[in-house]
Structures are given as structure tokens and as C-alpha cells.
Amino acid sequence: EAGVVQSPRYKIIEKKQPVAFWCNPISGHNTLYWYLQNLGQGPELLIRYENEEAVDDSQLPKDRFSAERLKGVDSTLKIQPAELGDSAVYLCASSPGQGASYEQYFGPGTRLTVT
Amino acid sequence: DQQVKQNSPSLSVQEGRISILNCDYTNSMFDYFLWYKKYPAEGPTFLISISSIKDKNEDGRFTVFLNKSAKHLSLHIVPSQPGDSAVYFCAASVDNYGQNFVFGPGTRLSVLP
Numbered sequence: 001e002a003g004v005v006q007s008p009r010y011k012i013i014e015k016k017q018p019v020a021f022w023c024n025p026i027s028g029h030n031t032l033y034w035y036l037q038n039l040g041q042g043p044e045l046l047i048r049y050e051n052e053e054a055v056d057d058s059q060l061p062k063d064r065f066s067a068e069r070l071k072g073v074d075s076t077l078k079i080q081p082a083e084l085g086d087s088a089v090y091l092c093a094s095s096p097g098q099g100a101s102y103e104q105y106f107g108p109g110t111r112l113t114v115t
Numbered sequence: 116d117q118q119v120k121q122n123s124p125s126l127s128v129q130e131g132r133i134s135i136l137n138c139d140y141t142n143s144m145f146d147y148f149l150w151y152k153k154y155p156a157e158g159p160t161f162l163i164s165i166s167s168i169k170d171k172n173e174d175g176r177f178t179v180f181l182n183k184s185a186k187h188l189s190l191h192i193v194p195s196q197p198g199d200s201a202v203y204f205c206a207a208s209v210d211n212y213g214q215n216f217v218f219g220p221g222t223r224l225s226v227l228p
Contacts, residue, residue: 042218106158
């Protein structure tokens, strides 16, 4: 079974430019997460989807970050405009959904460098 | 203020010996805990979990201990192998179904041959 797929794996952009990350979760997983991981830190939740509904986006900086999960499958996370402090690894994870396994399955992440 | 703390950024252990990774938390409402392992350039992978109704959970070489009164949990790896060298994250949740986890900063384990 294929795992969580993320693209691109690496992205280098100049500040003030837009950037987008894509995630394809494990088939059948209703819950999808986007995390931010800074160097030397653990993942921090940005947004959680249950199917196509964003049920927790309290940590998403909505002035520059946006996300969508059309049709409750793939998801895109966008930053516009990017700032130097956005340099980090962006992780996508999925899980079967409420009432099922606690375990989250992570993708390999997208390493963003803003110059 | 970090709710989940892993106060040892790194740990080195000789192959075959026991590795003990520690995690402390501040939120007494946390009721489910997980450990994840992460290799470079990969996403974290689930290792082992424990519910607050238990004080120990074992899976092969990996055992997690939970001390609720001290708000402390630990991961024991016995015997340690070079392939265990990775960053280990402790995570905790208050949700009924463990949907939202708070992660610690991680401990880098190096198992020396």
C-alpha cells in the first residue's frame, strides 16, 4: 500500500513569492493533517481536515497561509507571500479517522527554504 | 510554553545496551501518548503508544512506561541496535480519539557499534 505522498520534496524561493505544497494521503484515510517542523523541534499542527472539512485551523496563520482539501482526498497548502521565517519542513499526515486508530502516517515532508 | 518536553536533545548508547528516552508533560488532561521515530529526510513513523489507563506497554524490544502522577513517560529500547539511531518524538493528546497530538522537540539517539 502506498504511503502518504508529498511534493515537491524540496523548494527554494525568494521572500514575498508564493509557494504551494501538495499531499496525497493514504487511500481511505478521512483525516488529513498539515504540520510545520522547524529545525530541532517537533511537528506543530497547522490544520486538520475531517474529509473536506477543516475542523481545526486555529494554528494556521491565515493572513498568509491557506489550505484546501477538495473532494476530501488530496490537499494543498499555500503560502503567499512567503517570509524568511517560513523556512521549515512541511509535513502532511493522514489517519483513518475518528473512532479508529490513533496512529498518524506521515509523508516525507517538503523542505522549504526562503531566501 | 512547551506542553511536552524532551529535555535531552541527544543520547549515545553502546550497541546491546539499554536506551532510555524520557518525556515530561505539563497538561494533566493528556490521556494518550505516542512515540515516533524519524530518520533523516523521512517523515516520522509510529513506534508505540500508551493510554493513560495503563502504566506500561511492550512491543518487542520497545517498552513505554507512564507515570501519571509525575507526568512522565519513558521509552526503553532493549537491546539497542545501530538501526535504532534516529530522532525520537514523544507526542500527547487530550482528544477522545487522539486526533490532535502535541509533539515534544525530540531526542536524537545514536547507537554506537
